[in-house]
Amino acid sequence: MEAGGLEWLLVPMHQLVSWGAAGAMVFGGVVPYIPQYRDIRRTQNAEGFSTYVCLVLLVANILRILFWFGRRFESPLLWQSIIMIITMLLMLKLCTEVRVSNELNIKRRSFAAADSKDEEIKAPPKRSYLDFDLNYFWHWSKFTDYVQCVLTFTCVTGYITYLWLDSSLFVETLGFLAVFTEAMLGIPQLYRNYQNRSTEGMSVKMVLMWTSGDTFKTVYFILNQAPFQFSICGLLQVFVDIAILLQVYLYSYYPQKPVSHTVHPASTKAL
Numbered sequence: 001m002e003a004g005g006l007e008w009l010l011v012p013m014h015q016l017v018s019w020g021a022a023g024a025m026v027f028g029g030v031v032p033y034i035p036q037y038r039d040i041r042r043t044q045n046a047e048g049f050s051t052y053v054c055l056v057l058l059v060a061n062i063l064r065i066l067f068w069f070g071r072r073f074e075s076p077l078l079w080q081s082i083i084m085i086i087t088m089l090l091m092l093k094l095c096t097e098v099r100v101s102n103e104l105n106i107k108r109r110s111f112a113a114a115d116s117k118d119e120e121i122k123a124p125p126k127r128s129y130l131d132f133d134l135n136y137f138w139h140w141s142k143f144t145d146y147v148q149c150v151l152t153f154t155c156v157t158g159y160i161t162y163l164w165l166d167s168s169l170f171v172e173t174l175g176f177l178a179v180f181t182e183a184m185l186g187i188p189q190l191y192r193n194y195q196n197r198s199t200e201g202m203s204v205k206m207v208l209m210w211t212s213g214d215t216f217k218t219v220y221f222i223l224n225q226a227p228f229q230f231s232i233c234g235l236l237q238v239f240v241d242i243a244i245l246l247q248v249y250l251y252s253y254y255p256q257k258p259v260s261h262t263v264h265p266a267s268t269k270a271l
Contacts, residue, residue, distance in 0.1 A: 022076040025220060029080055030087040032209035037091060039203055044102070046095040048202040052188035054088040054095075055138055056181060061085050062154050063178035066161045070171030073227055089150075093143045100141055111145035172229075179233030186210065186240035193247045198255075204248055211241040 040046045061081035068078050140146060164170040189207075193199050218234025220226075 021220060022074075024216065025076040026079045026083060028213050028216065029084050032203075032206040032213060033087055033091055035205045035209075036203040037094060040094055040098060044098050046098045048200060049091075049095065050188040050192045051092060051095050051138060053185060054092045056185050056188065057084055057088050058150055059153065060178055060182035060185070061088075062150075062157065063174060063181065066157060067171065067175040067178050069161065070165055071175060071227065073230075074224065077226065077230070089147070092146050096140070096143050096146065110140050110142065111149045175227055175229045179229040180236075183233045183236035183240070185237060186244050190240060190244055190247065193244065193251070197251065199244075199248045199251050202248075207241060207244050207248065211238065211245065214238045214241055 036049055040049060061084045064081045065078065067073075138146075138149075161170075161174065186207075189202065193202065214234055214237040218231060218238060221230040221234050
């Protein structure tokens with residue numbers, strides 16, 4: 001009788017824990033960006049945040065959603081990708097608005113070629129198609145250019161996935177690319193800190209949340225026997241997070257002379 005009563009108590013508790021873990025997986029990934037978003041909005045300065053983080057997460061989560069069509073994994077992981085894509089677009093929108101408002105150079109940089117009606121460009125544009133100048137890739141002046149780029153990438157990769165969906169090798173490779181790209185999430189921020197020889201402007205809270213969230217996520221993947229690609233992704237992310245935290249310690253207690261940057265008179269340093 002005691003065993004039956006105990007089981008009656010444990011079953012709903014186990015269900016609550018499962019729901020809580022699933023909810024943490026869906027929304028936990030966006031929590032680290034809340035303090036960063038608020039800091040950028042408050043200071044009107046996006047200098048310390050690399051928008052390449054948004055690029056990495058957008059690519060990774062789009063590929064993960066496509067991977068789901070070939071190999072169905074848990075729905076919380078799918079919803080996590082959808083929520084993360086929305087969050088990264090919001091971060092991009094804010095960073096673009098802040099950066100453009102602080103720039104002295106009003107010349108527009110775009111993903112799609114500007115038309116002759118663009119008031120910022122008096123002369124007819126020399127570019128006829130897309131601006132693939134690597135110096136300005138992902139440094140465009142309008143949020144709509146980022147949306148166009150993301151939609152183009154989604155359509156191209158979606159079409160390729162549709163053609164090769166029956167190939168298990170392609171599907172597994174797609175899953176690996178998705179999680180490997182996500183595992184490189186912290187690399188842009190790591191490199192940016194190294195370039196600046198400082199972590200000033202970066203939200204340490206965000207990195208601490210990255211670390212705790214990635215650790216939880218990795219344990220979740222292992223316990224729920226998610227595809228092995230997810231576990232590899234989690235472990236790599238934890239290692240990168242630890243490397244960024246080491247930068248915080250080193251640059252705080254052992255300040256280094258900043259690398260001299262040539263300041264362009266017409267614009268601030270690009271994100």
